[in-house]
Amino acid sequence: MRTQHQRARRTRRMIALPVAAAVMAGGLPARAAERTVELTSRGGYQSHRLPDGATDVELIQQTAGGCRFGRTWGFDLTNKELWVDGGCGGRFKITYAATGSGDSGSENASNSDSSSNVGAAVAAAAVIAGIALIASHKDKDKDRDDGWQDNDGGWQGRQIRGKGGLCMDIEGSVRQGRPLIVYGCNSGANQRFEWTRRGELRVGGMCLDVANGNPQDGARVIAYPCNGGANQRWRAWGGEIRSQDSGKCLDIENGRARPGTAVIMYRCNGGENQRWSW
Incomplete structure (x- = not known):
């Protein structure tokens, strides 16, 4: 009997093949390629540039080490980076769109004598990549071992605890513009977060957002409709949660672990008020 994962992989292939065929028919030399790299954090942050x-x-x-997606390893396609942290080490398979001739182990796509052909190939590769990512998102997330799991097409989050055992909480209820605070853990929907493969922290169908993309210390963090902005992308660095936009950390304001205290952005300093667990 074919497993659900096998069926999902077959479905992705069926979706991608018509687009690939259209690209080839148009004479664009785009193709999928894979390479394998080894990366070890050795207790600290290490990164590898993606092709x-x-x-x-x-x-x-x-x-x-213990490799868990979003906590001790992850990747950022926008910034072309694969990273590991916290002792994680492993062999990683990188899938990318290559152009022209050349072996699949090459870091960069082959050069072309025609700049227009290269541009067209890259555009076509982006179309294939987008469709493949959409098709694979659901079953990829179910295969993760980090505890952030999808459930029947929706998602099931978990609490994020900070100093004093308090939980991250969208004040009152999850609505646009509501601030992020710490509060007594109660398993409410406004305390259950999903960490997506895009680096988003979702709660109640919205994303944690650094208000107005403010890069300064003290910037407010709010619930806001997900839009793919850099101020809605996060990275776990040990027990810290850092903005991929500013590099600053989620921090309990003034270090006061009391219910209702705001969670803000602040330069990372290793303090207890910037340490989180999930």
């Missing part, structure tokens, strides 16, 4: 046209990264073998 041009990268569309996905998969951990295929753990070689050190």
